[in-house]
Amino acid sequence: MLNIRDIQFAYGSVQVLHDVSLEVPKGSVVCLMGRNGVGKTTLIRNIVGLEKPSRGTITFAGINVANQPAHARIRGGMALVPQGRMIFPKLTVTENLRVGLAGRSDGPINWITGRQVSPKAVPGEIFELFPMLKEMGQRRGGDLSGGQQQQLAIGRALVGEPRLLLLDEPTEGIQPNIIQEIGRVLKYLTTEKDMTILLVEQYVDFIKEFGDHFYIMNRGRVVANGDTPQLSEDIVRQHLSV
8 A cells, every 4th residue: 555665855965864665564563663753653644745865765555656746645535643633722622623624535526627526424433443532523623622623633634534543642641441442443443444554653552552563763763663463572662762
């Protein structure tokens, strides 16, 4: 589904990514790990088109999208849940979800402008995955707890019915019961909906329970990878311990 080959990227004269390669098979949960500041979020931003690599290929569903703008990749089936959730605090829960409809590619065509019109109805399945979103539909996003905001951010991404879901630190600052709920939803999406998921994550127990494969980055390079049962204490100690 997603194949990254030899990606390089720099902020000015500071090289951040050095020949990064990874593969995310269709229907799997792949976890990107590493200490803070090693390039994980930068790689995600390159994948979704918020940054452009200086070299390398990003192949999504058989197409090299490295030169496509972000909106084309979203229309093509990518969705991002950013670090910090980035919901709209003054919009209601329902209004936040409707923002995600802009990423869908199945809306009707406006016969005057010739442009596609985003559907206005949030798919009911979003509320089945996260019942809290329906119960709190008229509450402002800023009034929700951190865990509830994270569920809202994931729901907003799923409204667009993506084929590839990218999440940046989805369990950061979240209470344990909601972490488990998020993990359950991710597993459902891959096993029942054949969705493909790439997530940046630091919580090792979460990765071992819900992930299929892992990659560890250090100083802008991939330094270890494998299936999650291979994520040993020695690997964690060597590459992730502070």
